[in-house]
Amino acid sequence: MNRFAYLVLAWVPLAPCSLAASLPSEVHDTTALVAEVDRNRILQAATVAMEAEPLTITTFRSEVSEGGPNDYYSNGDYWWPDPTKEDGLPYIRRDGETNPQNFDSHRRVLREMRDRVAALAAAYLITGDETYVTQSLDFLDSFFLDPESRMNPHLKYAQAIPGKTPGRGIGIIDTLHLIEVPKAIEVLAGSNRFPPKKLQQLKQWFADYTDWMLTSRNGKEEAETKNNHAVCYWLQVAVFAKFTGNEKHLTECRRRFREDFIAEQMAPDGSFPRELARTKPYGYSLFQLDNMATLCLVLSDEEHKLWTYQDSEGRSMRRAVDFLAPYIADKSTWPHKPDVQSWEGWPTRQSALLFASIAFDEARFLELWKQLKPDPEIEEIQRNVAITQPILWLSK
Template identity: 50%
Template sequence: MKRQLGTMLLFVATINISFAQNTFKTQATAILKAQVLKEAVWAMQQKTVTVTTESSPRSTGGKHDFFSEGDYWWPNPANPNGPYVTRDGETNPDNFVAHRYAMIRFSEIIGALASAYKITGDEKYVKQAIVHLKAWFVDPSTLMNPNLAYAQAVKGLYAGRSWGIIDSIHLMEVAQGIIVMEKAKSFDKANLATIKKWFTDYILWLNTSKNGIAEKNAKNNHGTTWAMQVASFAKLVNDQPILDTLRLRYKNVFLPNQMAADGGFPLELARTKPYGYSIFNLDAMVMLCQILSTPKDNLWTYQTPDGKSIRKGLDYLYPYIADKSKWTLKPDVMFWENWPVAQPFLLFGANYFGEKNWFNTWKSLDLKPTNEEVIRNLPIRHPIIWF
C-alpha cells in the first residue's frame, strides 16, 4: 500500500512539474502574435546588410571581419591624440558600432520571420530569411568571417579584445530561428549545411582562440554570456560534447562562483550599473537553463551543495523588478530609467515554475523596447521561437 501511495504521489508531482513547465507558453504566444506578425511585415521588406556594407579605417581586420570599438573608452583629455582611457559604464557615442547594429538588425529580421513561420506555417517567411542567411554566411562577397577577433577594439591599445565576443549574443536568435525553420521545404540542404558549417567554425574559434578562451574564463557576465551563445550555436549544429561540457560549467562554475548565498551576483553588483548588469546576467543564466536542460539533466532544478540555484537567483531579483524603488544600491550610472523591460528570465522562469506573478510582471513591462542600449543587452527578443 505504501509503495502504491508513493507511486501515486510521484505521478501527481510529475504532472504538476509538467504543467508548470508549460503554464504560460500559450498565453505568451497569444500576447505576442500581433506584434510578431507586424514585425514580420517589416522584415519581409528589408534588404540585406552585413559587415561588408560599412567599414572603419580604424579596423586592422579585413572587409569580412566584424569590427567594433569598446563602449566605455574615451579620448584622454591630457593626450587627445593618444590611446583612449576607460570610463566604466559610460558609453562613448562616437565609437564605431555599425557592425553591431547590422548584427542586431539581422537578429531582429530572422527572429521576426522565424516567429511568424512558427505561428502561421507560411513558407514565405522562410524564403525571405534564407536571403539574409545566405548574405551573412554563404555569399563570398558579403559573408562575415566566423570570428570576433576585432571586436571591441580600443584606439591605441587593442586591435580587438576578448570582451568583444559579447557582441555576437545577437546571433543566438539567428541560430534558434534556423532551428525553427530548417525543416521547411524552402530550406535547401546545401545552404543549410554551409550555414551550419559557419557556426561549427565559430564554435571552434570561440573555444580555441586566445580571445575566445579568455572570454570563456571570465568570472562575470562575460563568461556566462560566452556559454549562453555557445550553447545556442551548439544546439543548432547538434554538438553534444559541447552541450554536455556547458551543463557541467553551469553547475560547477557559474552557480558556485557567480552567485552569492542570497541569490545575487556580487561581481555585477560591484559595477557602476549594478541593476542592469544583474538583470543581464540573470537573463543569461536562465537561458542556459532553457537551452541546456534535458529530462536527465535539468538545470532548472539543480542546486549546488550549499543551496545555490536558478530559483534562488529569480527570487532574489524579482522584487526589484516588480518594484524598482526597493533597489537598495545606487542607481546605475547610465540607462537607469530604461530598465526593466519584459525580461526573458521573467517569462521562462514563470513558464517553468508556474509563477503567475512573474508572468504578469513580464506582460506588464515593455514587450518591444526601442532604446539601443536595452536592445544591445537583450538578445532574446522573440521568445516564441524558444518554446
C-alpha cells in the same frame, strides 16, 4: 519537477487558429499565451522585415580596423579619447559610460539581421506563411554564406581600443545576439522552401565560429572571465553546440553552469555580487539573470535537471529569480545605487521571468512578464537584450 519544467515541442508550421490546439499539454498554456500576447508585435516586425533589404558588415568599414571587409569590428564600450593627448591615444576607460563616437555599425547590422530573421521565423511559426521563409533566406545568405558579403566566423577585431589593442576576447560578447538565429533557423528549416543544403552550410558556419571561440587566444581569455562575460560566452557555445549537435561542448557548458556560474558567481541569496559592484548594478543584474536562465533552458532536459540544481549553500536558479523578481516588479525598492546610464529604461520584458514561470509553474512570474514593455527603445538596453522573440525558445 513539475510538468512545465522541460519544453519538448515538436515543431510544425501552424496556422494562427490551430496553434493552441496542436501543442502538447505540458506546454500548451504558456506557449499559446505567448503566441496570443506577442501576435501583433510579431507580425508588425515581420512586415518590416519583409520590406527590408539585407544588410551585412561589408556595407560598413572602419578606417582603423586591422581586419578585412568581411571581418567584424567594434570598439570597447567604455573607452574614450584621452583629453590630455592631442590625438586622444591611447583611449582611457570610463566604466559604465558608452562612448557614442565608437564604431558601432557592425553591431547594429548584426542585431538588425537577428531582429529580422527572428521576426520572420516567429511569424512563420504562428501563421505557416511560406513567404516569411523565402525572405529569411535572403538575410541568412547575405550575412553568413555569400563570399562577397558574409561575416567571417571569428571575432579577432571585436571591442578594439584605439592606441591599445586591435581586438580583445571581451569582444566575443558582441555576438551574444546571434544566439536567437539558430532557434529561428530550426523553425524555418521545417519548411520545404528551406533547402537542406543551406541548413548544413549554416550549421557549418556556427560550428566554425564555435571552434574559433574555443581554440583562439581571445576565446580562451573570455571563457575564463569571472562575470557576465563568461556566462555570455558559454551561452553562445551552448546554443551553437546544440544547433550543430556537439554533445562534448554541451557537457562542458553544463559543468561551467554548475561549478563556475552557480557556485562562484552567485551569492547564497541569489544575487550576483560582481554585477552589483558595477556602475550599472541593476541593468547588469537583469542581464546576468536573463542569460543564466536562457543557459539553464538550453542545457536542461530529462537527464540534466538544472532548473532544480542547487549547491551545498542553496545557490540555485530559483533563488536567483526570487532575489531579483521583486525589484523587477517595483524598481523603486532597489536597495543599491541606480545605474549611471539608462536607469529609466529598465526593466524590459525579461525572458528569465517567462522561462522561470514554465520551469517552476509560477503564474506570478508569467503575469509580471506580460506587464513589462517588450521592445526597449534605448539602444543601450537593446544591446543588452539577447532574446527578441521568446516564442522561438518554446519550441524544440
